[in-house]
Amino acid sequence: VRGIALGEGDKVISLAILRHVDTTSDERSAYLKMRRAVAGEAAADEAPADAEAEETSGSFQLPQERYVEMSAQEQVVLTVTGNGYGKRTSSYEYRTTGRGGEGIVAMSVNHRNGNLVASFPVEEADQIMLVTDKGQLIRCPVEGIRIA
Known part of the structure; x- marks a missing residue:
């Protein structure tokens, strides 16, 4: 079975299998944003821009229960x-x-x-x-x- 096509000069350096977690891209983005906020990584000057972006894009809000579930599976x-x-x-x-x-x-x-x-x-x-x-x-x- 061939999993990937390698370009000239490329080679596989390692392989690891990760558990599959059934999430949408919106859930993953919201989870990462919440995790950074919890860790205090969000800079104060980014907050207004993020809030503005959320209003214009209809940002996905991740429920707290789902955040905890995704955190345990991360x-x-x-x-x-x-x-x-x-x-x-x-x-x-x-x-x-x-x-x-x-x-x-x-x-x-x-x-x-x-x-x-x-x-x-x-x-x-x-x-x-x-x-x-x-x-x-x-x-x-x-x-x-x-x-x-």
Whole structure:
């Protein structure tokens, strides 16, 4: 079975299976917005623009019960680059694509970041161990890696 078509020079670097959570794109967007607000990540100067956008777009309001349910089912994906950069991302940030989908950009591949070397689900209490090409071992708690 062939799952994806790879471009010239591309290769699969890792594979992980995430639990499927039946949500709409509106629910995912509303959940992520609520989670950022709860975490205090929404800047004060963004509030009026967001409120204005909600009025014009008829923004979806996520019920509190659904927020709690989605929070319990949320998985976080850690993406690491060859130059040692990493970020955690909610699985709700990644849309489900069907056959012929274009894929999803997990992280910028550039001179500073380097190529992606790993991407896998993690828990808040996990610790990761990375090994450099010269054999240096780095142990890092997942909670210390930024969520983007």
